[in-house]
Amino acid sequence: MGNNLARKILAAHLVSGEMIAGKEIALRIDQTLTQDASGTTAYLQFEAIGIPRVRTEVSVSYVDHNMLQTGFENADDHRFLQSIAAKFGVYFSRPGNGICHQVHAERFAVPGKTLLGSDSHTPLCGGLGMIAIGAGGLDVAVAMGGDPFYLAMPKILGVKLTGKLQPWVSGKDVILELLRRLTVKGGVGKVVEYYGPGVATLDVIDRITITNMGAELGATTSVFPSDERTRVYLKAQNREETWLSLAADPEATYDEYLEIDLDTLEPLIAQPHSPDKVVKVSEVAGLAVQQVSVGSCTNSSYRDLSVVAHVLRGKSVHPGLSLTVSPGSRQVYTQVGRSGALADMIGAGARMLESACGPCIGMGMAPPSNSVAVRSFNRNFEGRSGTRDAKVYLASPETCAATAITGVITDPRTLGEYPTLVIPERFETNDALVIPPIEDSAEVEVIRGPNIKPLPRFTEIENTLSGEVILKVGDNITTDHISPAGTNVLPLRSNLPALAEFTFERVDKTFAARARAAGRSFVVGGTNYGQGSAREHAALAPRYLGVQAVLAISFARIHRANLVNFGVVPLLFANPEDYTSIAQGDQLEISLLREQLQAGEGVMVRNLTTGIEIKAHAPLSTREEEILLEGGLLSHIKRRSTTV
Numbered sequence: 001m002g003n004n005l006a007r008k009i010l011a012a013h014l015v016s017g018e019m020i021a022g023k024e025i026a027l028r029i030d031q032t033l034t035q036d037a038s039g040t041t042a043y044l045q046f047e048a049i050g051i052p053r054v055r056t057e058v059s060v061s062y063v064d065h066n067m068l069q070t071g072f073e074n075a076d077d078h079r080f081l082q083s084i085a086a087k088f089g090v091y092f093s094r095p096g097n098g099i100c101h102q103v104h105a106e107r108f109a110v111p112g113k114t115l116l117g118s119d120s121h122t123p124l125c126g127g128l129g130m131i132a133i134g135a136g137g138l139d140v141a142v143a144m145g146g147d148p149f150y151l152a153m154p155k156i157l158g159v160k161l162t163g164k165l166q167p168w169v170s171g172k173d174v175i176l177e178l179l180r181r182l183t184v185k186g187g188v189g190k191v192v193e194y195y196g197p198g199v200a201t202l203d204v205i206d207r208i209t210i211t212n213m214g215a216e217l218g219a220t221t222s223v224f225p226s227d228e229r230t231r232v233y234l235k236a237q238n239r240e241e242t243w244l245s246l247a248a249d250p251e252a253t254y255d256e257y258l259e260i261d262l263d264t265l266e267p268l269i270a271q272p273h274s275p276d277k278v279v280k281v282s283e284v285a286g287l288a289v290q291q292v293s294v295g296s297c298t299n300s301s302y303r304d305l306s307v308v309a310h311v312l313r314g315k316s317v318h319p320g321l322s323l324t325v326s327p328g329s330r331q332v333y334t335q336v337g338r339s340g341a342l343a344d345m346i347g348a349g350a351r352m353l354e355s356a357c358g359p360c361i362g363m364g365m366a367p368p369s370n371s372v373a374v375r376s377f378n379r380n381f382e383g384r385s386g387t388r389d390a391k392v393y394l395a396s397p398e399t400c401a402a403t404a405i406t407g408v409i410t411d412p413r414t415l416g417e418y419p420t421l422v423i424p425e426r427f428e429t430n431d432a433l434v435i436p437p438i439e440d441s442a443e444v445e446v447i448r449g450p451n452i453k454p455l456p457r458f459t460e461i462e463n464t465l466s467g468e469v470i471l472k473v474g475d476n477i478t479t480d481h482i483s484p485a486g487t488n489v490l491p492l493r494s495n496l497p498a499l500a501e502f503t504f505e506r507v508d509k510t511f512a513a514r515a516r517a518a519g520r521s522f523v524v525g526g527t528n529y530g531q532g533s534a535r536e537h538a539a540l541a542p543r544y545l546g547v548q549a550v551l552a553i554s555f556a557r558i559h560r561a562n563l564v565n566f567g568v569v570p571l572l573f574a575n576p577e578d579y580t581s582i583a584q585g586d587q588l589e590i591s592l593l594r595e596q597l598q599a600g601e602g603v604m605v606r607n608l609t610t611g612i613e614i615k616a617h618a619p620l621s622t623r624e625e626e627i628l629l630e631g632g633l634l635s636h637i638k639r640r641s642t643t644v
């Protein structure tokens with residue numbers, strides 16, 4: 001029986017634990033990445049841990065999210081990040097250099113290595129044969145300090161690819177097909193590994209789109225073999241020496257299996273407001289569209305933009321809509337400039353944006369009221385675009401381009417013959433916007449503007465938790481619901497007291513005030529609570545407002561880990577039907593929490609309002625239990641370092 005690739009890389013990085021699905025394992029982390037929206041707290045936490053310099057092979061701090069400088073806040077954060085990167089031996093990718101995942105693939109990814117990033121789309125680099133995982137900023141800070149990353153050993157889902165994509169069908173359609181089949185919960189607790197004869201037909205650009213959006217499946221990560229296509233990609237980046245051949249053994253087995261015949265795939269599209277509401281483009285073709293946006297870490301490579309430019313060449317963007325294009329990196333931007341693709345896009349009326357997340361995270365370019373937007377991005381949660389009643393669809397750059405010229409959702413196969421695209425054998429690899437670590441950083445001064453507020457200190461968890469159910473929500477609540485992004489909120493990521501005021505704003509505008517007034521409270525959720533991003537602020541802000549525990553039917557992986565890291569108890573209903581027996585406003589009580597957790601036989605939650613007792617459980621590892629009871633990971637690490 002042979003090993004699959006995911007298990008091989010995991011085994012090579014295993015520090016402790018048994019590689020049995022569901023059991024806790026600890027992994028050595030070779031590389032880390034942070035972005036500005038999660039990085040400010042991650043570096044404050046690294047600073048609080050007290051290690052003078054990162055202990056990874058490579059750690060990179062990117063600035064790509066908070067790029068709209070409407071006040072001093074974001075600019076201050078950028079300056080803080082640059083100075084603290086210099087202090088701690090971290091590469092600093094300056095604003096303008098591009099979206100973290102795209103740049104990391106181009107300039108830093110190495111097959112066979114592990115990467116931990118404080119952003120949920122970190123798995124993009126799995127397209128180059130890495131195990132690349134998204135996590136909360138505190139977990140990344142700990143990994144920067146050289147400690148391992150803990151996670152439950154995932155199941156490995158083998159996706160066998162056969163056949164070859166037809167013209168106008170691309171990587172986005174492959175991952176949309178998986179989302180159609182598996183839904184946004186389908187990947188939870190799994191690594192998706194691609195194998196089979198179809199793999200060699202996909203270039204790295206398709207692969208990184210697929211692994212990137214594996215995050216929307218809830219998967220721990222996704223991985224492709226490192227093969228000849230990978231070598232060509234790395235050679236074009238002038239980094240061929242980092243290539244090595246990696247694949248599953250010929251007789252490899254998987255915990256679960258799926259097969260996709262690439263030949264039969266058609267252009268697909270995700271409808272509002274979830275990435276898994278996937279249908280064929282032909283089923284919704286003809287719907288009038290008011291905005292098309294190409295970009296984001298999912299689809300902003302040179303090839304993606306070349307297809308768009310080709311479709312637009314000599315034509316005009318339809319008068320009923322606005323087209324925005326954000327190249328994924330400065331390298332991509334430079335190349336579209338040199339090849340003439342940029343002129344084609346501008347000539348057709350595209351609004352060129354900077355190399356950044358931009359509209360994907362609601363940083364500008366909100367669509368008009370009640371409009372339809374088609375975007376090459378990975379998330380279409382309600383309100384994320386900045387316009388609450390906009391209907392955002394997700395599709396490939398090919399479908400976006402076809403739609404941009406017709407004004408209605410259009411199947412790109414109606415455009416005729418697929419163009420021959422010329423992809424350079426070598427890209428211009430100019431790293432002028434990447435500041436490498438300096439040797440002697442003792443004298444470096446960390447610059448903190450008024451937007452950088454100190455980290456809150458949380459005390460140990462109390463042994464009796466009691467309070468009101470301050471909010472009850474349904475299934476698939478995203479971290480965008482819990483701690484929204486967008487132009488007015490993202491700049492406050494390093495200022496928790498101000499940020500906390502926006503908690504659950506999209507669900508209930510009174511949440512923050514009510515939670516503060518209640519002092520101590522509970523939140524009740526349905527299935528897949530906390531899906532979406534890696535932002536730890538979705539745990540940190542509720543904790544700051546007094547939320548002691550979240551009782552849900554199931555949790556998304558990263559969010560559950562973030563709750564533990566900040567001392568909020570993640571409780572699961574032992575019987576999911578009990579979800580209906582709690583109403584918002586009920587008073588709950590959990591007594592002898594410590595003893596109940598340690599006994600490992602579940603946690604009794606008393607509903608003081610109805611008199612009903614509800615059985616819950618908290619499947620925590622011994623390590624997680626300690627972290628939780630000590631009030632969070634930072635206190636746990638500090639305690640450990642003072643007792644060693």
Ligand code: MIC
Nearest residue numbers: 037038119120121533534535
């Ligand atoms: C996102 O796509 O939602 C983000 C913004 O990139 C987040 C990170 C964050 O909120 O800081 C993510 O995906 O983790």
Ligand code: SF4
Nearest residue numbers: 121296297357360361
């Ligand atoms: Fe940026 Fe959007 Fe990618 Fe998140 S999903 S990293 S906001 S481009």
